[in-house]
Amino acid sequence: MTTIMTPVESLLADLVAIPSMNPMGRGRTGKEYTEQAIADYVVGYLKRHFVDAELQEHLPGRPNVLATISAGAPDTVLLEAHLDTVHADGMIIEPFKPDVRDGKLFGRGSCDTKGSMAAFLQAAVESVKSPKQLRHNILLLFVSDEEYKFAGAQFAARRGIRADFGIAGEPTQLKIVRAHKGVTRWKIATRGVAAHSAYPERGKNAIYSMSKVIGRLEEYAAKLYAADPHPVLGSPSLSVGVVEGGQAVNVVPDRCWIEIDRRTLPNETTESVLTPVKSLLDGLNDWEMKEPHLSVGGMEVAANAPIVRSLARSIKDVCGDVVVEGAQYATDAGIYNAVGIPTVVFGPGDIAQAHTESEYLELHQLSQAVDIIRRFLTT
Numbered sequence: 001m002t003t004i005m006t007p008v009e010s011l012l013a014d015l016v017a018i019p020s021m022n023p024m025g026r027g028r029t030g031k032e033y034t035e036q037a038i039a040d041y042v043v044g045y046l047k048r049h050f051v052d053a054e055l056q057e058h059l060p061g062r063p064n065v066l067a068t069i070s071a072g073a074p075d076t077v078l079l080e081a082h083l084d085t086v087h088a089d090g091m092i093i094e095p096f097k098p099d100v101r102d103g104k105l106f107g108r109g110s111c112d113t114k115g116s117m118a119a120f121l122q123a124a125v126e127s128v129k130s131p132k133q134l135r136h137n138i139l140l141l142f143v144s145d146e147e148y149k150f151a152g153a154q155f156a157a158r159r160g161i162r163a164d165f166g167i168a169g170e171p172t173q174l175k176i177v178r179a180h181k182g183v184t185r186w187k188i189a190t191r192g193v194a195a196h197s198a199y200p201e202r203g204k205n206a207i208y209s210m211s212k213v214i215g216r217l218e219e220y221a222a223k224l225y226a227a228d229p230h231p232v233l234g235s236p237s238l239s240v241g242v243v244e245g246g247q248a249v250n251v252v253p254d255r256c257w258i259e260i261d262r263r264t265l266p267n268e269t270t271e272s273v274l275t276p277v278k279s280l281l282d283g284l285n286d287w288e289m290k291e292p293h294l295s296v297g298g299m300e301v302a303a304n305a306p307i308v309r310s311l312a313r314s315i316k317d318v319c320g321d322v323v324v325e326g327a328q329y330a331t332d333a334g335i336y337n338a339v340g341i342p343t344v345v346f347g348p349g350d351i352a353q354a355h356t357e358s359e360y361l362e363l364h365q366l367s368q369a370v371d372i373i374r375r376f377l378t379t
């Protein structure tokens with residue numbers, strides 16, 4: 001049976017068919033582990049619809065795509081989504097041969113977050129056909145490296161983007177996420193002196209030193225968790241996720257390190273996260289704290305902000321009701337909020353489908369997302 005696809009469905013199928021997996025710092029190479037091909041496709045797609053777009057490359061093969069649609073409107077909306085996906089190891093469907101079954105499109109990235117990309121692109125190019133109806137200028141931004149270090153969004157923010165408010169596309173099931181946590185990750189190392197394990201008194205055990213560090217962190221994590229919760233996001237958290245140390249059982253270990261994952265509330269900064277941990281470890285010896293290798297802020301947009309109210313109106317028109325909520329995961333929206341662009345998270349698909357072995361997007365939500373964004377842009 002041949003399925004006749006709508007324009008946004010075939011656009012999504014095209015996007016899914018172009019691998020854009022994030023190498024995630026694991027040394028993977030090859031065309032399918034960059035965002036170059038999908039960025040080129042998006043530029044070509046926009047060109048066919050008379051929209052000029054440019055590539056901004058922050059690393060070889062890792063560009064962002066940027067396009068402005070000016071309508072002489074008083075304000076500008078940022079429509080943003082990420083170009084990259086997680087890898088396709090262990091998938092039980094064809095990751096890059098989009099398959100439509102039971103009203104769903106299956107493939108890597110269909111839900112996270114090429115569905116949002118397709119909806120934003122389709123709604124934008126439709127609105128270009130009748131620019132007089134546009135109530136906002138549009139800044140389209142598609143970024144690389146969201147799944148690993150948020151480097152594309154950070155690069156775009158550093159280069160300077162101008163918008164009055166924004167929507168970052170992620171699978172929210174067409175709900176508005178107006179607040180989410182941030183994340184900071186870093187390592188702490190302890191140093192000791194190696195010796196034969198038959199003479200432990202001649203050495204200094206880095207694992208014993210680390211156990212004291214971990215003990216204090218565990219107490220601190222419990223305190224953090226018990227503090228007054230944020231009304232939407234609950235408590236911040238801290239978790240020691242990795243520990244590594246020692247070379248052999250007959251050697252007193254001279255080195256040990258841990259990796260910490262700290263989920264932050266919107267008002268917390270990298271510094272306000274690290275300072276209390278440093279003073280917590282005061283009095284312990286031979287530890288060293290590394291600079292964070294990842295730090296993305298949380299965000300909160302006021303419930304009555306213009307972006308929340310007008311997006312909610314469009315969702316209500318299309319879906320009948322609207323949900324505004326908070327989320328635990330971090331997104332690019334934290335970066336745009338930090339540079340003064342109130343940005344909410346919104347898109348088709350369910351986060352429960354993201355990164356899974358048989359990822360799919362419900363096509364009904366995709367067409368509703370196009371309707372919602374079109375209404376948002378024109379009414």
Ligand SMILES: [Zn+2]
Pocket residue numbers: 082112113146170171
């Ligand atoms: Zn995503």
